Amino acid sequence: MQYPIAIYQQNNAYHVTVPDIESISVIDSSMAGAVSNTRMAVMSHLYHLIEEDLPIPQPSSVTEHLIKPKYAGYTWAIVSVELSRIMGKTVEVTLQLPSQLISQATEQFADESLDKIVLMALKSYVKNQSNG
Structure with missing residues (x-):
C-alpha cells in the first residue's frame, strides 16, 4: 500500500x-x-x-x-x-463445508465474500479459545 x-x-x-x-x-x-x-x-x-x-x-x-x-x-x-x-504470508486452504451452512452464512453476510466470512469466523473462534 x-x-x-x-x-x-x-x-x-x-x-x-x-x-x-x-x-x-x-x-x-x-x-x-x-x-x-x-x-x-x-x-x-x-x-x-x-x-x-x-x-x-x-x-x-x-x-x-x-x-x-x-x-x-x-x-x-x-x-x-x-x-x-x-x-504474514497467506496460505491457500481448501475446505469442504455443508452447502446449507454456506447458504446460511452468505445469506446472513450478504455483503461479504465467502473467504472473508470464513476468516471472520476463524478469528472469532481463535479469540474465544484464547479467552476461555
Whole structure:
C-alpha cells in the first residue's frame, strides 16, 4: 500500500501528516528522518488495526489532496508499506463445508465474500479459545 504524506518545514523541523490516517503526525530535524519515521508510524498503526481486527484505511492519491487548501505549499512523498510484512504470508486452504451452512452464512453476510466470512469466523473462534 502506498500512502501519500504531506510535508512542510517550520522552525528547522520537518512536519509530516498522513491525510489517509489523520492520527499520524511526525516531526523530525531532517526530511529523510521525517519520512522514515512516518513510514514506521504507518506500519505501527496498521499493525494495531490488524491486531484489533479493525478496517485498514485505503490510501488515496496525491492528486486528491493537491486541491485542498489546507495542503497548499506542502511537499508530497509516498510511504510504501507491504501488508504481508505485517500480517504474514497467506496460505491457500481448501475446505469442504455443508452447502446449507454456506447458504446460511452468505445469506446472513450478504455483503461479504465467502473467504472473508470464513476468516471472520476463524478469528472469532481463535479469540474465544484464547479467552476461555
